[in-house]
Amino acid sequence: MTQNVHEAALAAMMLDDPGAKCAATMQLRSDWCVGALEPVPGADDPHAVTVPGRPRRPQLVPPQQLSARRVGTREGHAAMLHAIAHIEFNAINLALDCVHRFRSMPRSFHDEWLMVAAEEAYHFGLVQARLTALGYDYGDFPAHNGLWEMACRTADDVLSRMALVPRVLEARGLDATPPIADKLRSIGDRESVAVLDIILRDEVGHVAIGDRWFRRCCEDRGLDAEACYLDLIARFDAPWPQPPLHREARLAAGFSAAELDRLARGRH
Template sequence: MGSGGGTAEATLVEEALRVLNTADPFEKARLGDEIATKWLKGDIEVAYDASKEIQVPDRPARGANVKLVSPSEMPKLGKAGSLQSRKALVHSLVHTESWAIDLSWDIIARFGKQEAMPRDFFTDFVKVAQDEGRHFTLLAERLKELGSFYGAFPAHDGLWDSAAATSNDLLARLAIEHCVHEARGLDVVPTTISRFRKGGDEKTAELLETVIYPEEITHCAAGVKWFKFLTLRKGSKEDDDSGDHTFKGDEADERADAEVIPKFHEIVRAFFRGPLKPPFNEVARKAAGFGPQWYQPLAVKDKFISHSF
């Protein structure tokens, strides 16, 4: 498809595969940032070539420097009251962000062509991927400043387990990764910030509060946006993807209430084990585009609590 200077240009999906097949997490972040910048500047023009077969890896390439254990075997991280606890907490965040990079490029490579998604879908998740790479780099540098390094503590890959379980269903991927797991991150980050601040680590608290937290809201919003889009498109008799296909105003709100939210509940119950755990960060979740009617019916029965952080 796209070409220039007499040589074939790589599509965005092909570039996404380069990131997924890069094992070193620092190089993964650097390469992702480079590709994202090219896409956003228009230097990569084509999202995917419909005539080309692509092979998305079942599991992205990963370095062997981090000892992996099951979630149940993870040691307690503590509450940031000691230097060791702060190191462990930051290490956990670094590991999460390393997977977030892969998850962002995976959704582009795995589903963009398969679902014939519009260009805005690719742009939104390129931005997410670029943010996650920056978060990883900043947190890894902070971990180094604290006297540690990525790989110094054990970690688990539960986040990728959810990705594997939703590898054949974009709606499920959007619901579970972006509207459940990422939304859960929004719920707990204010407490994490408070713990670092109480532990005397203002620098980490500031990084989380001013850079990572607000950007994670936009990542959750991307999931909500495209979950709505895909649900409404699948349910619409007028399936027209010839442009920026969005739903606006009261029509979108009404259709979301009638179609999208019940579909969200159905998918979460099918793909997520157990109820959602309160307290919920209602302010951040609302900013991301979904209110209590999305998640309250999925919460622990008779124990629903809401916090306005």
């Protein structure tokens, strides 16, 4: 007997324990692949999830309250890895929310976002293992909630979600990962650099999935995708990408050269 994939995604998203969420997400993808889960055609779910399942810690604070730590210290080293783990944890919820919420989208949309959710769960486990090796755990440092706040702000429109989460917020990771890897390499943490190599490879694919669905939604609505993208960034006051842009990764993820030239010039 097949189950409703949207409700199954919601159940996984609402789990508080990170280990349980990762296991449920992996099982969700497996069940989907063997045909045990099916989409239910219909309108998007009208009830946005404002608070997904998450552990009591980390404490969530405004981004400006997060203090910079030197990666050369053990605490600073762990804090950097913790920030990555937090992004990956949120990314699991974001991908599951796409499956749960946007029920009007084609089967291929749900297939791709279930794959993304499983890969994000894998990434979280990899980074969590590196944290554990340093004597820390997820939740030991404060974090901010910017990724999920944008998910809430775009909950009523799949086009806005695809533009502002994968193509803005997650694409920032494509730019930020190489400098972070350089810092970790400078202190001899080759194991974490290897983890970041896996994450960067997969995240190019995740941003590309968001790019394809954004452009498809724009085409369906008769909109110029690249003009629409800039309009949405302005309308939502979304963060502008900070240089240097990782042009190679962004091009592989679907950005055009002209688009990257425009982003490189800054907001104004």
